[in-house]
Amino acid sequence: MRNKINAAFLHPFFWTAFPILYFYARNQNELGLSIILWPLIISLIGVTVLLGLTRWLLGTEKGGLFSTILVMWIFFYGALVSPFRQFQVVVSNAVIGSNKIFIPLGLAFLIGWGWYLKKTNKSFERINFYLYLTSAFLLIFQLISVVGSQMANPAPERTQISINQTGVQEYEPDIYYIVLDMFAGEKPLGDVYNYTNRSFLTFLEDKGFKVIENATSNYAFTEVSLPSSLNMVYLDEIIERSKPKNNNPRPMYDLLDNPQVWSFLKDRSYKIFNFSSVWGPLENPKGADENLGTSKTISILGSKFKINEFYMVFLQTTALSPVIRNSLRDQTRLQLMYPFEQLPELARLPGKKFVFAHVALPHPPYLFDAQGEAISDTELAMIGDDFTDKEHYLAQLQFTQNKTMDMIEKLLTNSKTQPVIVLQSDHGPSSILGNPNKWAKPFDPAGISERMHILNAYYLPQGGDKMLYPSITPVNTFRIVFNYYFKTDLKLLPDKNYFSDLKSIYEFTDVTGKF
Numbered sequence: 001m002r003n004k005i006n007a008a009f010l011h012p013f014f015w016t017a018f019p020i021l022y023f024y025a026r027n028q029n030e031l032g033l034s035i036i037l038w039p040l041i042i043s044l045i046g047v048t049v050l051l052g053l054t055r056w057l058l059g060t061e062k063g064g065l066f067s068t069i070l071v072m073w074i075f076f077y078g079a080l081v082s083p084f085r086q087f088q089v090v091v092s093n094a095v096i097g098s099n100k101i102f103i104p105l106g107l108a109f110l111i112g113w114g115w116y117l118k119k120t121n122k123s124f125e126r127i128n129f130y131l132y133l134t135s136a137f138l139l140i141f142q143l144i145s146v147v148g149s150q151m152a153n154p155a156p157e158r159t160q161i162s163i164n165q166t167g168v169q170e171y172e173p174d175i176y177y178i179v180l181d182m183f184a185g186e187k188p189l190g191d192v193y194n195y196t197n198r199s200f201l202t203f204l205e206d207k208g209f210k211v212i213e214n215a216t217s218n219y220a221f222t223e224v225s226l227p228s229s230l231n232m233v234y235l236d237e238i239i240e241r242s243k244p245k246n247n248n249p250r251p252m253y254d255l256l257d258n259p260q261v262w263s264f265l266k267d268r269s270y271k272i273f274n275f276s277s278v279w280g281p282l283e284n285p286k287g288a289d290e291n292l293g294t295s296k297t298i299s300i301l302g303s304k305f306k307i308n309e310f311y312m313v314f315l316q317t318t319a320l321s322p323v324i325r326n327s328l329r330d331q332t333r334l335q336l337m338y339p340f341e342q343l344p345e346l347a348r349l350p351g352k353k354f355v356f357a358h359v360a361l362p363h364p365p366y367l368f369d370a371q372g373e374a375i376s377d378t379e380l381a382m383i384g385d386d387f388t389d390k391e392h393y394l395a396q397l398q399f400t401q402n403k404t405m406d407m408i409e410k411l412l413t414n415s416k417t418q419p420v421i422v423l424q425s426d427h428g429p430s431s432i433l434g435n436p437n438k439w440a441k442p443f444d445p446a447g448i449s450e451r452m453h454i455l456n457a458y459y460l461p462q463g464g465d466k467m468l469y470p471s472i473t474p475v476n477t478f479r480i481v482f483n484y485y486f487k488t489d490l491k492l493l494p495d496k497n498y499f500s501d502l503k504s505i506y507e508f509t510d511v512t513g514k515f
Helices: 002-027 033-058 060-084 098-119 125-152 186-191 198-206 222-231 236-242 250-257 260-266 309-317 321-346 390-414 445-452 474-485
Strands: 089-091 094-096 175-180 271-275 290-292 298-300 303-305 353-359 420-424 456-459 498-501 504-510
Touching: 002 033, 002 060, 002 125, 002 309, 033 060, 033 098, 033 309, 060 098, 060 125, 060 309, 098 321, 175 321, 175 390, 186 445, 198 390, 222 250, 222 260, 222 353, 222 474, 222 504, 236 250, 260 271, 260 353, 271 321, 309 321, 321 353, 321 390, 390 420, 420 474, 445 498
Parallel strands: 175 353, 175 420, 271 290, 271 353
Antiparallel strands: 089 094, 298 303, 420 456, 498 504
16 A cells, blocks of 8 residues: 555656756756756645645545646646647637647646546556656656766866056956847848948947957857856867866856956956846856846746746746746846846946846847837747747847947946946857757858857947957957056967857867858
């Protein structure tokens, strides 16, 4: 009897934990296990309540079986419905989408299944035992995979830069580093999108920015681009030493936890402000003195979550998606707008400060039209086939430009002394190459050009702009800034461009001068 109870009661918990770990392992296992703590706790509490209710209504064996079927439906709903995502039925001029079809069908099945279990006299001891064995095996296998991945990718040994001060610093500006994710360079905007953003670049120039023409990124993905620019190094030696397994970007994310640019400035009594990004590694880096983000959250089963990429994508794979997807979109929009609204206000604060804002715009998901109005029925996916959607990308880019101009205007107005402002993108879009998970070799040179051309503009007051040169890339950004304003002797590195794909992100190909 004890074994029967154990099997019937344990496998619903196992089937709850397994899909959460499975999704975590295949999406953001590089972020650390803490990111799935709350989903696990809430889900397991929910299953405990469910088991108590179903045991009272159906008995031990039937209750365990019904609970597992319900758990499977909730967690695997997205996978079941995904092939039919575009399926629609028109009834009296009303369009009924896949969710409005599959949710009622699923509920009807669950009600029928529960009714059958209530009425039948069959014993489900054997099927409960098999579900128990299967779920235990899958859970143990997944735990080994997750723990092994964590242990196989330790924090990398950093390349320490020797920074010597050669003169007396007379001017200590506030520094703002604003990265607009996937903002295209001027050349691909004209060549690929038949669009000119000259009015935006002219606005920056009129405000005193030096806009680098034909600017390029050092790397093709945020995972390697930002660790490079914020640590002022190329990544070859670090990757060679850390030898990341399974293409795991976790070692790169460790470089973002307290990058050398922040360390240098903190040693000089600067306060580091980071705007929490929907991109997980920059949600709460330890090196920042303050991580700023919208207080707006989404509430699930009484618990509040700040939306990041993991929750945004994970919740859409569950049967909760049709109920909460509009709330997810709205909260994501608010979080994306937060830096534009609040960054200029930091200029009013006393004391020296470095402000970093990685804004996931105009990167997908496409949530805004050109005027900033909300786009409905968009999938909240940051990687996928939306990369080929040039129309929505361009509209979101235009909106991003307008918000950026307004932010820059207010920032300069609110600043008591002239700040340093670096406005960059980490890489360009990829409408030619398409979904980064599906890039095919050999890579189209036009696709490489679209991906590697970026926005790169500098507001360097009191003569700092004289240090700039036409081919400067992000790896030298803060070498230039520190040499001029902090009288350091950092040697400028050769400006190189390294291309790779998402399936082999560390296999860099030198494409300097080839696009």
